[in-house]
Amino acid sequence: MTTKPPLVLASSSPWRRDLLARLGLPFECASPDIDETPTPGESAPALVERLARGKAEALRDRYPDHLIIGSDQVATLDGAILGKPGSHEKACQQLALCSGRTVTFHTGLALHDSATGTTDAMKESLRVHFRSLSGDTIERYLRIEQPYQCAGSFRMEGLGIVLFSHLEGRDPNTLIGLPLIALVDMLQRRGVDILGSAGAT
Numbered sequence: 001m002t003t004k005p006p007l008v009l010a011s012s013s014p015w016r017r018d019l020l021a022r023l024g025l026p027f028e029c030a031s032p033d034i035d036e037t038p039t040p041g042e043s044a045p046a047l048v049e050r051l052a053r054g055k056a057e058a059l060r061d062r063y064p065d066h067l068i069i070g071s072d073q074v075a076t077l078d079g080a081i082l083g084k085p086g087s088h089e090k091a092c093q094q095l096a097l098c099s100g101r102t103v104t105f106h107t108g109l110a111l112h113d114s115a116t117g118t119t120d121a122m123k124e125s126l127r128v129h130f131r132s133l134s135g136d137t138i139e140r141y142l143r144i145e146q147p148y149q150c151a152g153s154f155r156m157e158g159l160g161i162v163l164f165s166h167l168e169g170r171d172p173n174t175l176i177g178l179p180l181i182a183l184v185d186m187l188q189r190r191g192v193d194i195l196g197s198a199g200a201t
Contacts, residue, residue, distance in 0.1 A: 005115060007192075008063050010055040010070040015157060019178040020069070023194055032058035032070065044081055048072045048108030049123040056112035056119060063114055067190060070110040073177050075151040077103050084149050091142050091153040092135075095163070099133040103152055107174045111186040120186050124179045126169030128152070133163060 007027035009020050017029055032055040038047050056070030075082040077097060085091035105128060110121040141163065147155045154160030156175045171181040187194060 005113070006063075006066050008059060008066045008068045010059050010068055013177060015176050016071060016178045018157075019173055019176055019180060020183075022180065023184070025192070025194065027069075030059055030062065032056075034058050036072070038081075044074045044076050044079075044104075044106045045108075045123045045125070048074055048106045049110070049121050050108070052108030052110040052123075053112075053119055053121045056110040060112060060114040060117075065115050067187070067192070068112040068114060069178075069183065070112065071107060071178050073105060073107040073151065075103050075105050077101065082152055084151055085153050086148055088142055088146075088148065091148055092138055094153040095130075095133055095138045095142070096135070098130045098152065098163075099138075101130055103128045103130065105152070105175055107177060107179055109179050109182050109186070111183070111190065113190060120189070122182055122186075124169070124171065124174050124182055126167060126172070126174040128167055128175065129165045130163055131165045137163075 007025055009017060009027055009029045010032045011029060012031040020027060034054045036051055051072035052070040055072065056068045059068050082094060082103065085094050105126050106123060108121065108123045110119055112119040141159060145155055145158050147153055154163055171179045173180045184194060
């Protein structure tokens with residue numbers, strides 16, 4: 001069966017796709033094409049909410065009768081955005097900076113109803129408290145997972161969890177890039193019966 005209206009995930013991320021699949025709802029994925037450059041003076045929370053909204057709304061012409069989910073995420077340390085390291089050396093530097101400290105992940109979430117032209121958008125934050133990491137621990141972790149395209153230089157859905165002492169926030173899925181608790185709220189407000197649709201054929 002299909003949900004009415006059908007769902008689209010505006011992302012090519014396999015991690016977000018796997019998270020959304022947990023709800024058991026049919027959906028398709030499509031990559032939005034937007035400029036993700038921050039505006040001068042834009043805060044991290046404002047940036048992720050704007051980009052999430054932009055990603056969802058970028059697909060409205062292609063999917064005119066759908067609910068389109070957009071999401072974006074940045075990590076910050078002492079207010080400065082941590083980018084994707086891109087190399088082993090930069091990942092080592094990034095994790096050394098994070099050692100024994102707290103990194104905040106800001107995730108924006110948007111749900112665009114292309115039939116009505118309306119969008120719900122919000123942002124959610126989760127604080128990651130890192131253990132004190134030795135150089136050897138950092139080196140061994142990076143050699144195993146090579147998370148060089150991941151903000152913060154780790155994969156929460158993999159061995160990255162061994163780097164943390166604890167998390168602070170209402171939804172650990174936020175760290176992977178799609179806050180499911182908030183998304184369920186948004187979908188239910190739009191009349192999507194998740195338990196009535198999940199697993200149905």
